[in-house]
Amino acid sequence: MLPLELLFSRAFSEDPYAAYAELRASGPVHPIDFPQGATAFLVVDHEHGRAALSDPRLSKDVAHSALPVNGEQFFGGTMLAMDPPDHTRLRGLMAKAFTARRVAELRPRVQEIAAALLDGIAARGEADLIEELAVPLPIQVICEMLGVPASDRARFREWTAVLTVPALTSEARARRREAARAFNGYLIEVIAERRARPADDLVSGLIAARDGDAALTGAELLAGIALLLIAGHETTVNLIGNGVLALLQAPDQIALLRARPELLPSAVEELLRYDGPVERASQRIALEDLEIAGTPIPKGAWVHVSLGAADRDPAVFEAPDRLDVTRAPKRHVAFGHGPHFCLGAPLARLEGEIAIGGLLDRFPDLALAVPPTDLRHHRTGSIVRGLRSLPVRITADSEAIAR
Template identity: 75%
Template sequence: MLPWGFLFSRAFSRDPHTAYAELRRQGPVHRIDFPPGAEAFLVVDHEHGRAALNDPRLSKDTAHSTLPVPSEPYFGGTMLGVDPPDHTRLRGLVVKAFTARRTEALRPRVQEIADGLLDALAPRGEADLIADFAVPLPIQVICELLGVPAEDRDAFRAWTTVLTAPVLDRAAAERRRETARAFDHYLRGVFDARRAEPRDDLLTALLRARDGDAALTEAELRNTIGLLIVAGHDTTVNLIGNGVLALLRSPGQYGLLRDDPSLLPGAVEELLRYDGPLERASQRIALEDMEIAGTPVPRGSWVHVSLAAADRDPAAFSDPDILDITRPTARHVAFGHGLHFCLGAPLARLEGQVAFGALLERFPSLALAVPSEELRWHRSGSIVRGLKSLPVRF
């Protein structure tokens, strides 16, 4: 059995792909002690991982586990942690507000925000691309999307920084609980203001979203907004950070994309496949005794699907460890698959296209400011994969 520390080690955070390649050679499914004490399994190939992501026998509700865990703020009770029919209702209501048209309409403003951030960096000649660009870009975008007033955005960013940070000890857990309470109080006030004075923003659209007599409850509305912020924030930050690093480590691909911006949509998909923002999918719980790739999975077991491993599976992608921005990558699972496919994927893709395009145009000779081996990755054991910082010069 793999120990729970497998997912928390420095070596794994630096290079999970080598570890997963070795596991794949041994077989597609492995027992793992995570969460500690639970009967749990890790799926590391594309075929069975992709199937598990859309298997109705695998529930998102940890109440079905033989080792239930407390819900995280903003995840319990959202579509991320429930099954149909509740999931169907919640997702349907949010989709009515979070439309493709609303997302695409943001493109000029996302470009403006990205350009403004780079304008501020240009005179310096060097920067931490995570803190100075990858983090503030999605925060400003989500504030614009929701209609958060400009005067509240510093507080909003401070709250979301805590809510998206890993919880590694009791002090961090208590800090997150206090922040969640403050954020809830703020959101209640904003909801009251929007009901009194509706605007053309996502928050007003969510308040108005209905399907017959069904609408989001107050708690569901707060949790949905929290989920959009937390999930969308980490996804975009890590897409930008991981993607820029991958390009800098592949100078030929960097030059190809810099010289031909028409390749941006496909390049974003390949960067998602190559080293995506999520290392694993969120948990699944077996509702019945079942098998995955011939491995017995008892009822109540946790099933973890490694998205990173699935997207480097040589059975699904030729030369998977090579970055190729011209590769057809329609089958990657960086945003999941099936019923729980990431609702914010179109926004993350848009932000990625704008961010990479703006960076390569503004700083065509972008380079790492430290040796690659000095870079540090978050070692939280959570599902996200991202750099702590990315020092660059230009």
């Protein structure tokens, strides 16, 4: 059985793909000690992982777990932990206020925000791209969509940092409870304000969204906004950070992308596949005894799908450990698959394309400011995959060269 400690080890956080390759070589499904005390399995190939993500026999509701789950599951009241028909109804209502048209209309504003952030980097000639681009860009975009004032955005980043990390100790659980209390309290005030005085923002749109006579309940509205605020920026932070690092370590691919900027959309898809922002999909619980790739999965067992492992499966992607911006890997599962496919994927793609494209266009001599071995990833139990920092440098005349 794979130990829980493996998922939090430095070796795994720096390179999970080597571990996944070894696991995949011995089979697609492996028992794992996560959560502790539960019967749980990790799926590490593309075929069975993708199928599991849309298998109706696997529930998102931890109430079906054979292991009692405490009441500290912050995302328990969101779509992440629901099955049809409740999930279908909620997703439909959320989608009404989070459409492709609304995302497309955001492009000029996202470009404006990104340009201002890049101006700051150009002025200094060096930056931590995580703190100075990857974090502030999506936070500002989603907060503006939700009507959250600029003065409160730092608080949301702090709350998110706590709520997206597994709470394995009593101290961590206490921090999570406090963050959830503060986060929910703030959003309750925002919702009350928009009910009294509707505005042209996403919160007001969600309040008004209806499916026939049905609207979001107060609890559903609160949970949905919380999920959008967290998922609406955390994924993009890691897409930008992981993607830029991958390109900086593949100078031939940067050169190709600069020579052929029309490849940028397909390059973003390849970056999602190569080193995606979400390492492991959220839990599935077996509703009945079943098998995955011949491995018996008892009723009540937890099934975890490694998105990172699936997207490096050589049975689907030729030379999967090689970055290839011409690949256009349409079958990647970086945003999941099936009914729980990431609702915010179009926004994350847009932000990633603008941020990465802007960096390559403005800074032709962009380079790491530290050896790659000095970089560290967050150790978050393989839920999300992202860098703690990404120091880069440019020369003083970098933008002159670009022009």
